[in-house]
Amino acid sequence: MTETTIANSPDSATALGYQDLPRLIALMTGDEKHSTSADSTLDVLWVLYDRVLNVTPTTVDDPDPDRDRFLLSKGHGPMSYYAILAAKGFIPVETLVTFGAYDSPLGHHPDRMLIPGVEISSGSLGHGLPISVGVALGLRAQRRRSRVVVLVGDAELDEGSNHEAIVLAGRLGLDRLTTVVVDNRSATHGWPGGIAGRFEIEGWASATVDGRDHEALVAALTAERIGQPNVVVAAIVEEGA
Amino acid sequence: MTATATDDTMRDRFADVTSKLLDEDPRLAVVMADIGGAGFVEAKRRHPDRIMSIGIREQLMISVVSGLALSGMRPIAHSYTPFLIERPFEQVKLDLAHQGVGAVLVSVGASYDASDSGRTHQAPEDVALLSSLPDWTIHVPGHPDEAELLLRDAVAADGNVYLRLAAQSNAAPMPIEPGRFHVVRRGSQATVIAVGPMLDRTLEATSDLDVTVLYATTVRPFDADTLHAQLSAPVVALVEPYLQGTSAMWVSEAFRDMPHRLLSIGVRRMENRHYGTPEQHDEAHCLDVASLRHRIGQFLEA
Structure with missing residues (x-):
């Protein structure tokens, strides 16, 4: 197979693809306890940055108010996120090896003040979805049509703050807001009746798809919703499970 | 003389001045959690997208304010002191300065304006709590005129500002300058x-x-x-x-x-x-x- 050069300029970095991500992720060591978490988000994040979001290094360097916003609420295990930001030219690939070091911009939880293209600092769970409601409300007040996508984990939904946001977003019909729930069955007490049902009862449109199926993810993430926020439950079934 | 409440309260002044500022500044927005809405009825008719009543959800109130700021707006959150500062303190800590964005938090109730409501509605710890965080400006006006001056200063700035309004007031305003004794x-x-x-x-x-x-x-x-x-x-x-x-x-x-x-x-x-x-x-x-x-x-x- 052709070997892809690991480069650090945005132009050459665009040559990096999905097949390069495991190698990029392997450059980051020290947070192995969250490897499963990182792996669970890999395909959703790739699909978002490769095929869904209107976000590029250019829209970030000179902030475009009409860019789409992606908020990684589940800040744990950000290795997949960082690898994709590198593959798409937001950050130099070389930075990945500094992961977790004192002077590195790449912590074990992302910091928006240190990393180009990162819309929120996260790590403490249950903040991203509520903030995304505020972003969506702000963009709506400014008559902008940007999409707002927030990624949470199924266990993260245990945090009560999410449910304040789920209720309000449904009541207000924030149809430019999409929540992706990466469901790797890690919530301690599970979600009887399914995660989608929790959102639907508050007025959200929903789709539950295989979190590894790129075509299904694209279809669910780009579905037009009129007057309803959108939740996409990306189910992750580990091999052998 | 002993401080007493005046007819023109800081809270009334806040609602009146903020309503005017909403007409002037398209970046300004107000988020409330079912407290304080009565002062903004008219303004909400003019600015339905920028006066937001989000229900009794104080954690969400601060996070929404953060999101508004991230989208380029200058938001105000308004509630009773314990529900604005104490209940959502992690959101105050992580969703504002830590995100590199600013907002104006305007409280009413001071330490024990709600003396007959008991401890649940009292928060004399608010300034100490916020003082544990970096880069906050904290204003404690003693008269409605001062509250107006400090509010206008806070809205015109872009950092994080806490404006602590009280029912108790001094008899006359002082010629204050924001930031100075x-x-x-x-x-x-x-x-x-x-x-x-x-x-x-x-x-x-x-x-x-x-x-x-x-x-x-x-x-x-x-x-x-x-x-x-x-x-x-x-x-x-x-x-x-x-x-x-x-x-x-x-x-x-x-x-x-x-x-x-x-x-x-x-x-x-x-x-x-x-x-x-x-x-x-x-x-x-x-x-x-x-x-x-x-x-x-x-x-x-x-």
């Missing part, structure tokens, strides 16, 4: 710093004492420069309308190279299981004129 009286024995609504009673309590009285309406950043410049003796008394000792660290820091004496007066750390009026709570916390006179006088004689 105002010199009300000069003396030689000590410097007394009266914060916000504590000014009138502090002046009355020290009327026969040879002390400098500084009036503080911006308490963070702490105006150590004015304190230094006006110091006639290394003896300082703080009279704060919130938790006793809240600003003690800043006085100590200001005089770290100088032996000094400090008396911290404020709301005492105790479960005061009584209702009644704010004035009765003032007495319970030794914040009435007679108690102030006794404590400051005793301190100067020691």
Whole structure:
């Protein structure tokens, strides 16, 4: 197979693809306890940055108010996120090896003040979805049509703050807001009746798809919703499970 | 004279001025959690997308404010003190300054304006809590005119600002400047710093004492420069309308190279299981004129 050069300029970095991500992720060591978490988000994040979001290094360097916003609420295990930001030219690939070091911009939880293209600092769970409601409300007040996508984990939904946001977003019909729930069955007490049902009862449109199926993810993430926020439950079934 | 409520309250002034500012500044938005909406009925008709009533969801209120700021707006969050600062404190910590965005938090209720509502509606710890975070500006006006001036200053800025409104008010406004202590009286024995609504009673309590009285309406950043410049003796008394000792660290820091004496007066750390009026709570916390006179006088004689 052709070997892809690991480069650090945005132009050459665009040559990096999905097949390069495991190698990029392997450059980051020290947070192995969250490897499963990182792996669970890999395909959703790739699909978002490769095929869904209107976000590029250019829209970030000179902030475009009409860019789409992606908020990684589940800040744990950000290795997949960082690898994709590198593959798409937001950050130099070389930075990945500094992961977790004192002077590195790449912590074990992302910091928006240190990393180009990162819309929120996260790590403490249950903040991203509520903030995304505020972003969506702000963009709506400014008559902008940007999409707002927030990624949470199924266990993260245990945090009560999410449910304040789920209720309000449904009541207000924030149809430019999409929540992706990466469901790797890690919530301690599970979600009887399914995660989608929790959102639907508050007025959200929903789709539950295989979190590894790129075509299904694209279809669910780009579905037009009129007057309803959108939740996409990306189910992750580990091999052998 | 003893501080009393006036007909023109800080809370009313906040709603009136903010409503006007909403007409002038398209970046401004107000988020409330089912408290304070009555003051914005007319403004909400004009600006339905920028006056947001989100239900009784105080954590969400702060996060929404963060999101609004991230989208380029200048948001205000408004509620009762304990529900604005204490209940959503992690959101205050992580969703504002940590995200690199700013907002204006405007509280009503002060330490115990809701004296008859009991402990659940009282938050004398608010300024101490916010003081534990970096880069906050904290305003404690003592009169509706001062509240308006400080509100306008806060909205025009882009950082994080806390505006603490109170039902208790001084009889007349002072010619304050945001960020600076105002010199009300000069003396030689000590410097007394009266914060916000504590000014009138502090002046009355020290009327026969040879002390400098500084009036503080911006308490963070702490105006150590004015304190230094006006110091006639290394003896300082703080009279704060919130938790006793809240600003003690800043006085100590200001005089770290100088032996000094400090008396911290404020709301005492105790479960005061009584209702009644704010004035009765003032007495319970030794914040009435007679108690102030006794404590400051005793301190100067020691």
